[in-house]
Amino acid sequence: MPDANRAPRIDILRSPLGRARGLGAAHAGAGIWLGHRLSAIALVPLTLWFIWAMVSMVGATRQDVAAWLGSPLTLALMLALLLMTFYHMRLGLETVVEDYVQQPVLRLTALLTIKAATLFLGLACIASVLRLGL
Amino acid sequence: MRDVRDALMVARNTDGKLVSRPLSPHLQVWRWPVAMAVSISHRVTGVGLGIGTLLLTWWVVAAATSDRAFATVQWFLGTPVGLFVLFCWTLSLLLHLCSGIRHLAWDAGFGFEPRTYRLTSWIVFVVAGLATLLIWAVGLAIW
Numbered sequence: 288m289p290d291a292n293r294a295p296r297i298d299i300l301r302s303p304l305g306r307a308r309g310l311g312a313a314h315a316g317a318g319i320w321l322g323h324r325l326s327a328i329a330l331v332p333l334t335l336w337f338i339w340a341m342v343s344m345v346g347a348t349r350q351d352v353a354a355w356l357g358s359p360l361t362l363a364l365m366l367a368l369l370l371m372t373f374y375h376m377r378l379g380l381e382t383v384v385e386d387y388v389q390q391p392v393l394r395l396t397a398l399l400t401i402k403a404a405t406l407f408l409g410l411a412c413i414a415s416v417l418r419l420g421l
Numbered sequence: 422m423r424d425v426r427d428a429l430m431v432a433r434n435t436d437g438k439l440v441s442r443p444l445s446p447h448l449q450v451w452r453w454p455v456a457m458a459v460s461i462s463h464r465v466t467g468v469g470l471g472i473g474t475l476l477l478t479w480w481v482v483a484a485a486t487s488d489r490a491f492a493t494v495q496w497f498l499g500t501p502v503g504l505f506v507l508f509c510w511t512l513s514l515l516l517h518l519c520s521g522i523r524h525l526a527w528d529a530g531f532g533f534e535p536r537t538y539r540l541t542s543w544i545v546f547v548v549a550g551l552a553t554l555l556i557w558a559v560g561l562a563i564w
Contacts, residue, residue, distance in 0.1 A: 295431045295441040324528055327521050334518055338511075342556055345563045349491045352484045376474060379467045408478045415485035 319378060326375040333368040356420035365416050373409030377401060455542040463520040466513035473510045511556055515549040 344355065356362050380401045388394045434440050451457065480498075483490040497503045523541050526532045532541055 295439045324525065327525060331518065331522065334514065338514070338556060342560045342563070345560050349484055349488055352491075372474065376471050380471050383464060383468060408474055412478050412481045415481040418485040419481075 323375065323378045323382075326371045326378070329367070329371045330375060333364065333371060336364060337368055353419045356416060359420075362416065362420040365420075366413060369409060369412045369416065373405045373412075377405040380405070454539070455546070456538055459520055459523075459542045459545050462516055463524070466517040466520075469509070469513045470517055473513065476506065476510065508553070508557065512549065512553045515552050515556075516545065519545040519549045519552075 340355070340361075344351065347355075356365060381398055384394060384397045384401065388397055430442050430444075431439060432442055480494050483494045498507060523532065523545055526541075532538060
């Protein structure tokens, strides 16, 4: 961002038109945008179901959890919830980093950490749920 | 100039002189309308829920691991700190859910009139707050 104490100047040897052309759509954002909304729509009923399930699981033992996940329908709903949650979370956290972190190294590190962490946490949850339910 | 975004902040005035474009005032300058509070809380709760998935992962992984590991999680969730974290988690989830539904309505082109906008902001806070209290009342009654 421009420094308030510095006289404005342009250091890039490109015409204003050339710069403006370089700033256009990357032709890759629509898929991410749509994925974020579609996962949000899927998560509305899934989250409501999950809250209801968790409230009824208050004080549950490990055997109760395993029995609950033993139903194929519950297991499928749980897998859908986990996939959608971690996908939606990855897109959301990436958007936040893209908006606020400007320093290139920090930005790339944060974005890659988010990708790796959401993938790993998601897989850990899915593996656990499958182990309990199958 | 460090990147292309800076290039957009510099322009020529009618005399052909290079000037910095004016910036809009930052967050702390404005009064806090309710819509702004909902907008900010959507991001904050989103990031909070991201951190909250660590708790979900711990719970599920412990359940799949051993009786002892699961007993540890269940013990932690029953402590005052655990209950506080769970309460914040519930509230964040419902705020993000309600506010998210409002976002989906905007994406479909509804709800941009100032009156609707303010009304739905309040609805998000009230519904999320009441639903959280209801869930906790039921949960504590069972517990």
